[in-house]
Amino acid sequence: MSGIARKVTRYFASFMLIAVINFTLPRLMPGDPIKNLIGEDVYISEKMMEELRLELGLNMPLSEQFASYLSDLLHLDLGHSYHLHAPVAEILLNKMEWTLLFVGISVVIGSLLGGFLGALAGWKPKKKVSRLTSFAFVVISCIPPYFLALLTLYLFAFKLGLFPSKGFYDTPEIGSVLHHLFLPTCVMSVFSASRNFLVMRGSVIQEKEQLYALYARAKGLHDTGILFRHIIKNASLPIITLLALDFGFLFSGALFIEIVFSLNGMGLLIYDAIMGKDYPLLQGAFLVIAFTALLANMLADLLYALIDPRVRRPA
């Protein structure tokens, strides 16, 4: 029980930390907090500014401001973007679907691909093929994701003309969407596979020295049987943790890939927000990404307890 309590407090602390960071940033940063809260490059008259100051409660004590900020958060009110003239939550929700679709597909493909190849490479780490794939994935993990995206965009869209170079679709049909999403998804999958590969490889190398693997061999099970029936189950546990912890990292990688492929999702939104200094939107995006990462971690914890009986059993 104490384990669960500890987990819950940690998640709560993470939640609070994210909220506090988001709350203090605009108030702490140099410049007028009102400018920091509504974004720069927005024209607003003096009178309007005073009204906003009252509305945002900047003249109240900090504790009261924080309380009202938290209650806003819990009501899913992330503020108002004065550049796009719409509530931040609405804008983000619109764009988020596409990005989540794109990231979700790629992470699934990437973890399957990386896990499978990693397991093979870890099973016979000294074979030529294994060493080649390991090296290839190390190289891929060293390339900044957007550069990889640039290269594929250049090669397949501009030089060979096989794929369209921008947008999610020409006509909103499934075929067009698939055609447009193919390249970015490939890049993203390879990027996420490269991280899973290395972890899976290491974990298979460790697991295969356990006694149960030796026992499986002793009773005469063939190679692939040992690997895919017994070892892979235990070896894929670290992948779940990695996937959850990596979620934020992968998500931000996806943002860069979106920018390169001009996909109109969160990536471009954030890029435009940086260029236009639209602070409320940026903060909202950070909040949403952070909370999704938090959720992913909770999910991983639950999944872990479901899959691994050793976690459930009291020690």
Place this chain on the structure above:
Amino acid sequence: MSQSACIEGSCMKEACVEENSEKRQEKPGFKLFGEVSFRSFRKHESSLALFNWISILLFTFFLFMAFFPSSLAPYAPEERFIPYEAPSGRHLLGTNDIGNDILSELVFGARISITVGFAAALISTLIGTVLGLCAGYFRGVLDELLMGFTDVVLVIPKIPLIIVLGAFLRPSIWILILVLGLLSWESTARVTRSKALQLREAGYVKSAQCMGFSPYHIMTSDIFPNIIHVLLPKFMLAIASAMISEASLSFLGLGDISLKSWGIMLSFAFFRGGFIRDMWWWYMPPGICITFCVLSIALVGFGLEAKEKEYSEEGANIS
């Protein structure tokens, strides 16, 4: 070849080799499981060593580039020529939109990219080491608190946070270094803690405690020297990841525009027409440089890690 024959074969060959290496193989009896023959093992080792040497060579080349850019670059980076020129004898990699020689820019960019990587990694390793040492050595409540804090920070996605911070603050190289350094210490802290937990039970630490040395003294002069070999590979990998983060942030326009790093060059090439005009000599070189530099640093890190493993298997942990 069947597995059993292969194991036998490698056993026999193993027997001919010097005794102590055989002893090392001996301790878990089934360790040979799944290994190919010894000859290919040795070949594998030599090719690994070759890789290590290549990466070290590459790394020193980049370091040289960073320390003495003027000896490699044909022109000063801010000197201006005709813009948008294709590669030629005078400008090996052509010129960019405002007429700077791209090769010179590339060479001078090395210093900035590598500095950001090193400084950020230094900060993160320092924080991680101190927190990890304290948590591992004192244990108890402090350990709970520090590791809880580490877990809490670990969950927060770094790059989005850096994006928000970078947008608020005026982009400058020092802020980039500070932010990257302050946000990436968690894994170092964890590794240091687990090592410190092991070492605090060692005989020499116990005797130092009995002699009444202060915890500070024990940590700095007894425990720290023994975890350096774990920290070094971590440090190298931290440099690699900081350099990638720097390149990514510069791509978003959050870098220091007055100091042209490779990431900023790449971002300029993408957003200022190098990509549309099909000028591969503008956007390819910085990307390739980042990749190779990060790769060489990461490979050196992996090499150090492998050596560290060998070292600890040889029984350096005898307490």
